[in-house]
Amino acid sequence: MAINKENFLSICKELDDRKVALVAVSKTKSVEDIQHLYDLGHRDFGENYVQELVDKSTNLPGDIRWHFIGHLQTNKVKYIAPFVYLIHGVESFKLLQEINKQAAKNNRVIDALLQVHIADEETKFGLDEQELKDLINNDANSLMKNIRIVGLMGMASFSTDMNQVRTEFRKLKNIFNTLQLPARGSELLISNSPVPILSMGMSGDYKIAIEEGSTMVRIGSLLFGAR
Numbered sequence: 001m002a003i004n005k006e007n008f009l010s011i012c013k014e015l016d017d018r019k020v021a022l023v024a025v026s027k028t029k030s031v032e033d034i035q036h037l038y039d040l041g042h043r044d045f046g047e048n049y050v051q052e053l054v055d056k057s058t059n060l061p062g063d064i065r066w067h068f069i070g071h072l073q074t075n076k077v078k079y080i081a082p083f084v085y086l087i088h089g090v091e092s093f094k095l096l097q098e099i100n101k102q103a104a105k106n107n108r109v110i111d112a113l114l115q116v117h118i119a120d121e122e123t124k125f126g127l128d129e130q131e132l133k134d135l136i137n138n139d140a141n142s143l144m145k146n147i148r149i150v151g152l153m154g155m156a157s158f159s160t161d162m163n164q165v166r167t168e169f170r171k172l173k174n175i176f177n178t179l180q181l182p183a184r185g186s187e188l189l190i191s192n193s194p195v196p197i198l199s200m201g202m203s204g205d206y207k208i209a210i211e212e213g214s215t216m217v218r219i220g221s222l223l224f225g226a227r
């Protein structure tokens with residue numbers, strides 16, 4: 001299946017205007033499709049599965065910035081630690097520790113986002129507000145020199161009720177505003193000024209997410225077609 005170039009160009013324009021970064025979610029899609037978007041100038045791609053990400057990274061250009069957006073198991077961190085650019089879904093102290101450990105082994109600092117549970121669905125992963133605060137305020141964090149928490153990530157309910165979706169994004173943005181997070185280097189973002197990352201919004205709800213303050217959207221099907 002071919003990529004949707006028209007959607008890509010219009011979404012880029014829309015995001016550019018509002019200084020929002022685009023992660024093209026390429027899970028289950030072919031190396032050829034990713035290369036096609038790469039050839040149009042895109043560099044940020046998101047994957048959900050460790051093995052698939054590792055395979056694709058070895059078969060595609062080295063300057064792609066790979067985002068891990070799925071549920072990451074502790075025992076698999078080591079496979080992506082050498083090259084992953086940003087890990088979106090961290091939700092436990094144990095995982096933070098493991099990422100720090102594997103990043104140290106690779107002599108690098110890995111950036112990560114904490115995932116917050118905002119949806120009205122038990123199936124979605126993430127921390128509640130208290131767990132998030134506990135994790136951020138954990139004194140042991142300062143000992144972790146090889147991981148940097150640079151923002152938050154969240155997924156709204158899979159719902160046709162856009163008021164509900166908006167309310168959930170707004171909640172995440174409010175939590176985000178209460179935190180003191182380090183500004184991420186400007187190389188990541190379209191924006192010229194470094195800002196902490198608020199990763200929210202997918203194909204079906206990214207417009208609302210942007211209106212509610214997202215700085216990074218993760219879009220798959222609008223660019224690559226349905227999975």
Ligand SMILES: *Cc1c(COP(=O)(O)O)cnc(C)c1O
Pocket residue numbers: 025027048069070155201202203204218219220221222
């Ligand atoms: C698959 C996925 C996306 C992209 O979903 P689309 O609806 O295809 O845009 C975004 N974020 C996460 C965490 C995903 O798993």
